[in-house]
Amino acid sequence: MIIPPPLSLYVHIPWCVQKCPYCDFNSHAQKGTIPEIEYIDALLEDLSTDISKYQLQNTPRKLHSIFIGGGTPSLISPEQIGRLLRGIEAKLPFEDNIEITMEANPGTIEAERFAEFQRQGVNRISIGVQSFEDEKLAALGRIHGKEEAINAAHLAHKIGLNSFNLDLMHGLPNQSQEQALADLDKAIELNPYHLSWYQLTIEPNTLFYSKPPVLPDDDDLWDIFEQGHQRLTDAGYVQYEISGYSKPGYQCRHNLNYWHFGDYLGIGCGSHGKLSFHDGRIIRTTKVKHPKGYLAAYQNLVKLYLDAETLVEAEERPFEYFMNRFRLIEDCPKVEFTERTGLMLTDIQNEIDWALDQGYLTDRVSHWKITEKGKLFFNDLIAGFMLDTE
Structure with missing residues (x-):
C-alpha cells in the first residue's frame, strides 16, 4: 500500500x-x-x-x-x-x-x-x-x-x-x-x-x-x-x-x-508527471513534445495530450526513490521509503548492506544518511539500487 x-x-x-x-x-x-x-x-x-x-x-x-x-x-x-x-x-x-x-x-x-x-x-x-x-x-x-x-x-x-x-x-x-x-x-x-x-x-x-x-x-x-x-x-x-x-x-x-518522491501532474509540451495510488500503482506520464502537435490535440483533437504512460514496477522503485531522495542533505526516514514506494525495508536490505560496507551511507534506527563519500560517488551509490529483475 x-x-x-x-x-x-x-x-x-x-x-x-x-x-x-x-x-x-x-x-x-x-x-x-x-x-x-x-x-x-x-x-x-x-x-x-x-x-x-x-x-x-x-x-x-x-x-x-x-x-x-x-x-x-x-x-x-x-x-x-x-x-x-x-x-x-x-x-x-x-x-x-x-x-x-x-x-x-x-x-x-x-x-x-x-x-x-x-x-x-x-x-x-x-x-x-x-x-x-x-x-x-x-x-x-x-x-x-x-x-x-x-x-x-x-x-x-x-x-x-x-x-x-x-x-x-x-x-x-x-x-x-x-x-x-x-x-x-x-x-x-x-x-x-x-x-x-x-x-x-x-x-x-x-x-x-x-x-x-x-x-x-x-x-x-x-x-x-x-x-x-x-x-x-x-x-x-x-x-x-x-x-x-x-x-x-x-x-x-x-x-x-520532487526530491521526496512526491507526486506531480505535468501539463504542457513534453511535461512529465508522476502519480501514486492507494492500490500500490505508481505511474509516470509524458505529454506530446512539440508545440504544433500539442496544440493540434486542442484544435483538432487529432491526438491526445498524453504521449506516454508507464507503470513504475516494484523493482524500479528503490532506484527512482533514492535517486531523488539522496540529492537532499537531510536524513532519509526509513518510514518514508515504505510509504512512498509501497515496498518493505527487507526488499532492499542487501543493497543497504552493500552501501554501508562501501561507506556511502550511515544507518540509524529510524533513518539513513548519505556520507561525504556517498556524495562524491553518488552515481555509484544510486546504481547499487538497480534491483535484479531476473
Whole structure:
C-alpha cells in the first residue's frame, strides 16, 4: 500500500527568444506571435483530462505547489498567466499558502512585468541569471546583460515577493576560479532568498555537445565548489540539496516535493508527471513534445495530450526513490521509503548492506544518511539500487 504524498503541478511553456547552446530542455525559439490564448486553453483542457483520467476529483488532495517552467514563461502576458492560475484553482483546490513559482529571464521587458505576475498570483520568481559577466553571457547565448540581471534582482526585492531565486552557473567556458567566485560574490551581494548554484554540464542534443567549449578541469571545479560553498555558508545560506542553497525557511517547496518522491501532474509540451495510488500503482506520464502537435490535440483533437504512460514496477522503485531522495542533505526516514514506494525495508536490505560496507551511507534506527563519500560517488551509490529483475 502507498500513502499518496503531496501533489504538485508542473506547467511547461515551450517558447523562448532563442535556444541557448547548453540547453537540453524542450524549448523552441519564438517565431512570430506566441499563440498564448490557445495554449492556455490547451493547458487547462490537458489538466481536466488528467483529473478525469486519474479520478483526482474524487480525492481530497490539494495542490501543494505550482511551477511554471520553460522555455521562458515570462514571455506569456501576465493576464494569461492569471487566467491559467484561476483556471487551475477552479479544477484543483490549493493548499493554504501554496507556492507558485514562475521562471523568468532578467531581460528588461520581462523584469518590468514582475509586479504584474505577482498580482496575478505568482509568489515566487526564479530568475535565470547564469553569470554576471557580459562575455560569459554571450558565450552561453543569453540575451540579457549584467546590469539587467542586477536590476531584476533589485526589482524582485522592491515588489516584496515571498521569495525569489537566482539561477547561477559555474564551470563556464574558459572561466577561471576567480571569475566563478566573483559571480557568486555578486549573487550573494544581491541577497536572494534562494540560490541555485550549479555546474555547467554538456548534454546530448545541444550545440555545446556537437561543438564542445573549453571548460575548467576537475581540480578547478572542485576548488570552485569548496570555496563557493564556504562563502555561501558564511553568508547565511544553507545547502539543502546538491545545487540548492537558501536562507532558512526559504527552500523551494516544489523541488523538495520532487526530491521526496512526491507526486506531480505535468501539463504542457513534453511535461512529465508522476502519480501514486492507494492500490500500490505508481505511474509516470509524458505529454506530446512539440508545440504544433500539442496544440493540434486542442484544435483538432487529432491526438491526445498524453504521449506516454508507464507503470513504475516494484523493482524500479528503490532506484527512482533514492535517486531523488539522496540529492537532499537531510536524513532519509526509513518510514518514508515504505510509504512512498509501497515496498518493505527487507526488499532492499542487501543493497543497504552493500552501501554501508562501501561507506556511502550511515544507518540509524529510524533513518539513513548519505556520507561525504556517498556524495562524491553518488552515481555509484544510486546504481547499487538497480534491483535484479531476473
